[in-house]
Amino acid sequence: MKLRTTLLHLPVVGLCLLWALILAMAGTAHAEVPKTFPALQTEHEVLSVHAATDLSAMEPLIRDFQILNPNTRVEFTEYVTNDLYAAAAKACQDGSALGDVLLSSSVDQLVKLANDGCARDVRSPETVMAPRWANWRNEVFGFTFEPVVFVYNREKVPAEDVPSTHLELADLLRLKPEAYRGRVGTYDIRQSGIGYLLAFNDSQQTTTTYGRLLESLGRAQAVVRCCTGEILDELEAGRILIGYNMLASYAYARVRAGADLGIVMPADYTLVLSRGAMVPSQARNANAAARFVSYLLSARGQEVAQRDGFFFGFGGETPPGIEGASSIVQTGVARPITISPALLAVQDDERRRRFIADWSRSLVEMSPE
């Protein structure tokens, strides 16, 4: 059942993302047509979720939320991170409403929105329970725990090639340029906010390793894509062998669905992203939005997310079949991206421009693509 839904949705999602991309490039941020989850009983209210998150991961959570709130119709609109941010920032500036809940893996953008006064604070027993590093001002909450991993095609990458650290990945690309040229994929940070956030955090972790990795990726003519999904598609198809800076939750969903993919938690450090949820200050149905955010943070919501949506828990619990450190939290390998105003440095226009320019110079302009 689960498998079928995923497979059925994939081409649609892909197409729509492409469509969104085209529109984004045309200068206007547009999302696809919202997916509606009708109220289970008589409809009393509508909750509009605008998300830069795969619907397949969110769907179990929305359905479970509706069991608790049977009179709520949920409309789910999907975006790419940058488009969501652009739309939300514009709505905030105009004082108009964009949805009741914003979900984005690019938490730095949500922090920026909250810093600009575009968020509404949410207080409930559940929000108080959220870890400190995943809660800023009771306005931006991290509701998932998603390690950032390497994903490889088990069939085509020999076991001895599988990198376990960032440095090993850089070395692998340098030592076997023929095997991996044009067959390593990562985010296009010009289009993807989450890609930029992850790359920025990589650069903050170890400057030298990041430099070498960037150089190696450039030399290996790495393939850059807007979204994890596209890279995972190509990995499954065998066109790409190794994916770098992939979100473990999406990758694990593919593994569960039968794809022959391997997932590695880097042993030197593993970035951990906590997907952000925020209620915009102009939300039409702030009440339901607060309930939804509280649900996402509640024990029940977390359990559903860990079982069907994002597969990892705040305690660092790892589902079976993941390579690398078994518990990244206990071994100290985990580097959670703290949801705090420090992320504003990531969102600084000038710094972002320069960072992306450097990245593009190394990765895109060098490759003949």
Add this chain to the structure above:
Amino acid sequence: MARREPSLSTRLIVLISVVLTLGAAALTTAAWYYARAAANEAYDRLLVGAAYQMAEAVNVQGGTLTVELPVSAFELLALSDRDRIFYKIVDARGRTLTGYGNLATPESDAPALGSPDVQDGKFKGAAVRVAKTARYFSDPSVQGRVDVVVAQTTEARTALARELTLRAVALIAAMSALALGGAVFAIRYALRPIGRVGAALRDRDPHDVTPVTVSTPRELRPFVSATNEFIARLRSRMDLMQQFIADAAHQIRTPLTALKAQVELLSRQTMDPQGRQHLRRVQERVDQLSRLANQLLSHAMVNHRAGAVPLEPVDVVEIVRRAIREAVPDTLDRDILTALELPPLPVEVIADAISLKEAVKNVIDNAVRHGAATQLTLRVREQPGMVEIEVEDDGPGIPPELWSQVTERFGSSSPNGSGLGLSIAADVLTAHGGNLNFRDRNEDGFAVIMRLPSRMRQNR
């Protein structure tokens, strides 16, 4: 009718409470100001630190200004974890290099070398603190001043100021409670002498007209001395009255003596039995009158001396001897055997000798006049803690139901008595801390017993 005044301690406590409350309010306000200043100073340092770090990140590269804002600057500001951060970097031509272009640059002419300027401001509807620092470039390609403006909302500092104030308020409240408790205790303690003076006045003997001698704090002295002045006036009035009675008695005695002499002369004349009987009645009445005058005089004297004359050690035996000598009249219509049973050694008590003698005289006089048929015995006995003077006679005595009555003024109703004698004796003994008692008739006769505290007991 006088309005009921609130008590002194209530007034004091209310006043002190008001003062303490006002003081606490003033201190709380001061604490709030200090706390806010302290919180501002603490967080301003972070703000300035972040501004310096940002200024440091401005560089000239290839002839243009570049900024690569360090994450650490934001981490520094994120130490106040709920506050929002706004910043901008403006080049010499006023172009915003990065950050919030619409953030106002605080107007100040602080010199470049001076400490950076931190001000209160407002941005996006929120109260902020704004720090400004500048960096000067004199590169061939880039010249002039680059301003770095960093603003942060004030939630953390307000929270800190509030917490500091709350702690101060807790201390102030505790201190005020302590002060109030101390004040209540001190007021109670300080007002205690008033109660003492009141008790001393209340517990006084109604006849006591000596000055109040309770030791009092200086503040109460006017009150006590006014009371004493009043007592002195009362006493002089009483003295005047006693004096008047004494004078009157004295004045009456002279014509009485003349009258007696005349009656005496008249009795030597021959006259018919009817006339002689009338004359004898006149003689009796004159005697009665002269005795009354004597007793009034004695009463006035005793009363005058009570409380006015200092008591001193006297020999009771000697007093009794003198009393009997003076009391037993030379002329009596019957023979009375007078016996004295006195100890060989002097028996000392603290007393006024004249008053005491007067008391004993009156008791003897009373016995001779109303009781003793043939026998009168005087005894002085030392009992533990007291001295007894016993006057015993073989007369009919006084029935017990009249004992309490006869010691009151004019309380006895004997046909030829004034009714003052025993009351004078009782007054004297009471003034000496003793008392007057009776012993009912037995084989020896009826006795009046005067008890005085012995000297030993008084010394104790």
